[in-house]
Amino acid sequence: MTTARTPTRxxxxxxxxxxxxxxxxxxxxxxxxxxxxxxxxxxxxSGPALYRHFAGKEALLAEMLLDVSSRLRESAAAVxxxxxxxxxxxxxxxxxxxxxxxxxxxxxxxxxxxHDRELGNVPEPHRRRIRRLQRLYVEEWVTVLAELHPGxxxxxxxxxxxxxxxxxxxxxxxxxxxxxxxxRPLLRAMARAAVxxxxxxx
Amino acid sequence: MTTARTPTRxxxxxxxxxxxxxxxxxxxxxxxxxxxxxxxxxxxxSGPALYRHFAGKEALLAEMLLDVSSRLRESAAAVxxxxxxxxxxxxxxxxxxxxxxxxxxxxxxxxxxxHDRELGNVPEPHRRRIRRLQRLYVEEWVTVLAELHPGxxxxxxxxxxxxxxxxxxxxxxxxxxxxxxxxRPLLRAMARAAVxxxxxxx
DNA sequence: TCGAGATGTTAGTCATCGTTAACGTAACCG
DNA sequence: CGGTTACGTTAACGATGACTAACATCTCGA
Numbered sequence: 490m491t492t493a494r495t496p497t498r499x500x501x502x503x504x505x506x507x508x509x510x511x512x513x514x515x516x517x518x519x520x521x522x523x524x525x526x527x528x529x530x531x532x533x534x535s536g537p538a539l540y541r542h543f544a545g546k547e548a549l550l551a552e553m554l555l556d557v558s559s560r561l562r563e564s565a566a567a568v569x570x571x572x573x574x575x576x577x578x579x580x581x582x583x584x585x586x587x588x589x590x591x592x593x594x595x596x597x598x599x600x601x602x603x604h605d606r607e608l609g610n611v612p613e614p615h616r617r618r619i620r621r622l623q624r625l626y627v628e629e630w631v632t633v634l635a636e637l638h639p640g641x642x643x644x645x646x647x648x649x650x651x652x653x654x655x656x657x658x659x660x661x662x663x664x665x666x667x668x669x670x671x672x673r674p675l676l677r678a679m680a681r682a683a684v685x686x687x688x689x690x691x
Numbered sequence: 692m693t694t695a696r697t698p699t700r701x702x703x704x705x706x707x708x709x710x711x712x713x714x715x716x717x718x719x720x721x722x723x724x725x726x727x728x729x730x731x732x733x734x735x736x737s738g739p740a741l742y743r744h745f746a747g748k749e750a751l752l753a754e755m756l757l758d759v760s761s762r763l764r765e766s767a768a769a770v771x772x773x774x775x776x777x778x779x780x781x782x783x784x785x786x787x788x789x790x791x792x793x794x795x796x797x798x799x800x801x802x803x804x805x806h807d808r809e810l811g812n813v814p815e816p817h818r819r820r821i822r823r824l825q826r827l828y829v830e831e832w833v834t835v836l837a838e839l840h841p842g843x844x845x846x847x848x849x850x851x852x853x854x855x856x857x858x859x860x861x862x863x864x865x866x867x868x869x870x871x872x873x874x875r876p877l878l879r880a881m882a883r884a885a886v887x888x889x890x891x892x893x
Numbered sequence: 894t895c896g897a898g899a900t901g902t903t904a905g906t907c908a909t910c911g912t913t914a915a916c917g918t919a920a921c922c923g
Numbered sequence: 924c925g926g927t928t929a930c931g932t933t934a935a936c937g938a939t940g941a942c943t944a945a946c947a948t949c950t951c952g953a
Contacts, residue, residue, distance in 0.1 A: 503930085518811060521723035524910060534931070537912075541930055546911070605864065606808065609720060645877065648869040652881055655861025656854050662807065663853035667846050675847060679854055679885040686884035687877060705900085726940060736901070739942070743900055748941070 504542050506532050516599035520610045551615040557604045558622035564589045565629040579636040590657050591676050595669050598661040638688040649687035653680050706744050708734050710755055718801035722812045753817040759806045760824035766791045767831040781838040792859050793878050797871050800863040840890040851889035855882050
């Protein structure tokens with residue numbers, strides 16, 4: 490519990506440390522169920538110290554969600570654009586998208602949880618930007634799925650995408666059931682099968 | 692918007708009306724993001740009137756979750772026991788479980804949402820009972836899945852069950868994307884495929 | 894008719910919470 | 924050195940919110 494390490498402590502890490510602790514707390518008890526004092530205590534400082542790093546509680550949440558949604562979106566964009574150069578099959582691109590999302594869900598369950606629960610608590614300037622990024626991320630998936638099965642209406646593909654996210658983001662609920670080593674292939678297999686079933690019309 | 696109908700108004704309905712409104716509000720803004728005043732306003736009375744019907748805010752939540760989890764559990768028990776009499780295949784039993792859960796998710800999205808987010812806010816006497824019912828519900832599924840593929844370890848089946856719940860409960864997120872008429876078969880197909888993929892070892 | 898019970902209302906309480914203010918201190922830089 | 928910057932502290936302030944108290948009203952059964 491001795492927090493100090495060097496006289497000049499963890500310099501830029503405080504912000505990240507706070508964001509990390511806040512994510513876990515928000516995921517566990519919800520945005521309004523966590524106080525500024527709680528977050529401070531989780532990183533070893535107390536209360537109003539957070540205002541040295543963030544403009545306020547909502548700003549903290551906004552930055553957190555903005556970071557998550559842009560990271561997701563960027564990872565998807567990277568996968569898709571890098572795949573267009575060679576004649577990569579849409580199926581392979583989809584697998585890459587799946588793997589990226591699975592990695593994120595397994596490594597950052599708290600962030601994933603907060604990301605799809607707490608958007609409503611972000612004030613309006615940033616709210617729109619986050620929604621936009623989320624929409625772009627979904628559309629990335631929809632585009633790939635559309636190539637996989639051109640006849641399928643976009644609404645159905647969107648619904649299927651959300652369903653797959655629901656499946657993959659269930660990770661926090663089954664925490665501890667299965668080690669990540671087994672969880673990853675299980676989720677991959679289930680998600681792939683679900684996507685195929687959705688895309689192959691009935 | 693004229694709320695009165697007969698002089699002797701909706702007698703026993705007030706409680707149900709309150710629970711319904713509270714479920715929607717909790718789903719949208721989280722337990723701590725909703726005030727007693729908000730819930731009262733949603734049913735046309737104001738504030739402390741709720742204490743004529745519930746002991747408090749937490750008691751209201753407890754009753755809501757207890758009701759949901761026992762209804763789910765009962766529906767699953769009914770499906771399973773009614774299926775054992777004839778030589779119903781496990782696959783058919785699983786389909787019945789799936790359909791029941793899909794119906795619930797499509798008809799009561801708010802309840803489903805609150806059910807897997809807000810357990811942490813239920814005080815301890817009831818918390819245990821709700822957890823117990825949830826566990827029994829999951830075990831009902833696991834039992835059926837185990838018959839479907841005896842070699843599969845129970846932990847894997849449990850994880851798969853949670854993943855399927857995640858898929859089916861994604862309904863609130865894709866609200867409006869697709870009409871329920873199309874949503875139901877889509878969810879059914881995706882869930883069935885996901886279950887098969889999970890159970891057939893790799 | 895009248896008293897009881899069920900169901901509201903408004904006004905107040907007490908705790909909690911987000912945020913600001915005022916103040917320390919240690920490192921760095923001229 | 925001396926002063927700025929970065930980062931903390933504790934003490935308030937104001938708002939909100941859960942819950943209680945005191946007080947109507949309406950329906951109904953004896």
